[in-house]
Amino acid sequence: MSTDYQQAREALGRRLRELRLTCPDGRLTGAQLAELLGAGWTKSKVSKLENGRQTADAEELRAWADATGHLEAYDGLLAQLRGFESHIRSWRRQLASGHRPVQEAITAEHDRTRVLTIWENVLVPGMLQTAEYARHVLTRHANLMQSPRDTEEAVRARIRRQDGLWEPGRTYRVMLWEGALHSLVCPPSVLAAQLDRLVGVIGLDTLELGIVPFTASLKIYPGNGFWIYDERRVVVEDWHAELWLDDADSVATYLSVWNTLRESAVYGADAQNVINHARRSLQPR
Structure with a gap:
């Protein structure tokens, strides 16, 4: 995997972590966020996404933005995803x-x-x-x-x-x-x-x-x-x-x-x- 691609994926992960830690009702732990997100989500998955070891798809980004109370951030998250996916598809x-x-x-x-x-x-x-x-x-x-x-x-x-x-x-x-x-x-x-x-x-x-x-x-x-x-x-x-x-x-x-x-x-x-x-x-x- 290219260095540029991995750096972009890590940058997206940092943005996801920022949203989790700045929820309007207070920061969430990884386990709490996984519970809010529901079926298919685990603390481990949250960690992998935030550390750039896994890539969220568009639906997962929307769910993350909604669960953290930052739905307005979805368009920006999607733009980040599309930006580096245009390099490796x-x-x-x-x-x-x-x-x-x-x-x-x-x-x-x-x-x-x-x-x-x-x-x-x-x-x-x-x-x-x-x-x-x-x-x-x-x-x-x-x-x-x-x-x-x-x-x-x-x-x-x-x-x-x-x-x-x-x-x-x-x-x-x-x-x-x-x-x-x-x-x-x-x-x-x-x-x-x-x-x-x-x-x-x-x-x-x-x-x-x-x-x-x-x-x-x-x-x-x-x-x-x-x-x-x-x-x-x-x-x-x-x-x-x-x-x-x-x-x-x-x-x-x-x-x-x-x-x-x-x-x-x-x-x-x-x-x-x-x-x-x-x-x-x-x-x-």
């Missing part, structure tokens, strides 16, 4: 209602972006996925996260986002590690169709598709995938969460990583050759 919370809302949230970010810069090391990015490939990827993620199943709605939302590939004035700079062309996150026949799609989009005037081959000399290792939106924000995926980073230093770091990896990438006919080689490897022997 846990999959558990994002997927509470399924994958479709997550797809729609990222679509809003796409809609305001003119230049999207992408690095992916293990998957074909959503912008270039076939519906069947997307279906398998989303299903596997839902299985892992044990989230509600709204796969078809999520697939449709993801595919609709690809309309941007045909919109003049947009630029998609997509770069893949060759491993993404071989990852069997779906049946071989589905991956074959996905690779055919990649070959088919090479040459679009809105798309720059580069492949970093296994045989390329690398100046930096091909780490996590990330998406850079107009050099104003970076979204990085990890197993526990997405990181949404909008400070200038982070954006500059990820741009530097992308540009360094690009030195090892091939484009045009050379990229087609790498994709076709991966495609042929799927043929039965």
